[in-house]
Amino acid sequence: MKLSAPIFQLKRRAKLVARNNNVPLHEALDQIAREEGFARWSLLSSQVAAASLSRSILARLDEGDLLLVAGRPGHGKTTLGLQLLLDAARDGRKAVFFTLEFTEQQARRHLRSLDEGPHGLCEKLQILTSDEISADYIIRHLSGSERGTVAVIDYLQILDQQRSKPALSDQVLALADFARKAGVVVAFISQVDRSFDPESKRLPDIRDIRLPNLVDLGLFNKACFLHNGEAQLRDVA
Template sequence: MRLSAPVHQLKRRARLAARNEKIALHAALDRIARGEGFASWSLLASQSAVNSPSKAVLSGLADGELFLLGARPGHGKTLLGLQLLLDAAREGRKAVFFTLEYTEPETLARIRSLDANSHADKLEIVASDEISADYVIRYLSGSARGTVAIVDYLQILDQQRSKPALDDQLLALRDFARATGVVLGFIAQIDRSFDPEDRSVPDLRDIRLPNPVDLRFFTRACFLHNGEVRLQDVA
C-alpha cells in the first residue's frame, strides 16, 4: 500500500477539512480515504496497521541493539518511534519513552492519536530535563531482555554542560544494551542541507551533529521522508 502521505498527515488534513467545512470528522476521514482508494477510513487504517513500517522496524531489531530514527521535522520520526513502542507493548514487552522534548500530557495525546485502545497505558513515559545515559541506565536497570526504549532526542542528550559528552554517553548506553539485551532507539534530527532532489531518503551523512559523535555505536538506522521508510545497517 502506497499512500499519498503518512497516515498522521492524512488525519491532519481531515481535521482541517472538518473544521473549515464544518462537517463531521468521520465524514472528512472517509473522504480522505476514498481519495486514497479505500471505501472508508476504517479500511485505510486497518490496512495501514497491517503494513505498518514500525512492525518491520521492530522485527528487524535484535536484543541489545542501538538504532537511530532520523527525519526532517514533520515527517513522522517521533510518531514512528511511539508506534514502535506500542507494537512492543502489544507483544508484552516493556516499552519506555524518554523525552527531553515533550511533556507527559503532550506525549500521551500523541500516543492516543495512534491508538485509541488501552495500549497507551502500557507505555512508560519519562519526561525530565535530567535524562542522560546514567539516568536511562538507572531507570532501565533490571528490565527484561527485549525491553524497548526510545530516547527523544539524540542531539540534546548533552545540551546541558553538566552532562557528559555525547560520545561518552553513547558508549555507556551501548555497553548497557549489550549486557542487558535492552533495545535502545534514538530519535535524531536531520541536517537542513539534506536535499530530497538528490536522495529520496536521508542517510547517516545527513544526521545533524553539533558535537562530534561516532555513529558506529549504532547497529541500525531508520530514515523517513515523505512517507518512505528505509532501514539500514550501520557498517
C-alpha cells in the same frame, strides 16, 4: 489513528478535488489531510507509514541493538518511535519513552492518536520527562529490565544540552555498552541536517545526521531514515 477511508481512496478524492477545482494536487492533498485532522498531507502519510513500518522494524531488531530513527521535522520520526513502543507493548514487552521535548500529557495525547486497539496500550507505556534525562539516568531506570525491553530516547542531539551532563559521545558509548549487556533495545530519535537535499536523493542517510557534537555513528547497529512518507531501515556498517 482512524481515517475516514483507506489512504489510496483519500488520494483518489484529492485528485478529484484538484481536477474539479483546478488547484494543484499538493493543495488538494493538504485539504484532504485537514479534513482528516492533519495540518498537511505529509503528516498524514508519515503517520500511516509509521503504523505499517514499525512492525517490520521491530521484527528486525535484536536484543542489544542501538537504532537511529532520523528525519527532518514533520516527517514522522517521533510518530515512528512512539509506534515502535506501542507495538513492543502489544507484544508484552516493557516499553519506555524518555523525552526532553514533550510533557507527559503531550506524549500521551500523541500515543492515544496512534493506539487503535481496545486495550489502552498507550496507558501502559512508561513516559519519563525529567530534565535530568541522560545516559546515567536512562541506565539507572532500565537496570533490571527484562531482555527485549524497548526504550525510545527523544532525542539524540539534546542529550548533552546541559553542560553538567557528559559529552554526547560518552553517553552514546555508555548506552551502547549497557544495551548490549542488558539485551535492551535503545532507539534514538535523531535530527537530519538541513543541508539534506531531497532533490538529489529521496531519503537521507547516515551522512546526513546532524551532529553538533562528535559521535561515533558506528555504535549504532541500524538506522531508519524517513522523508515524505517514505522510510527505509538500514544496517549501519
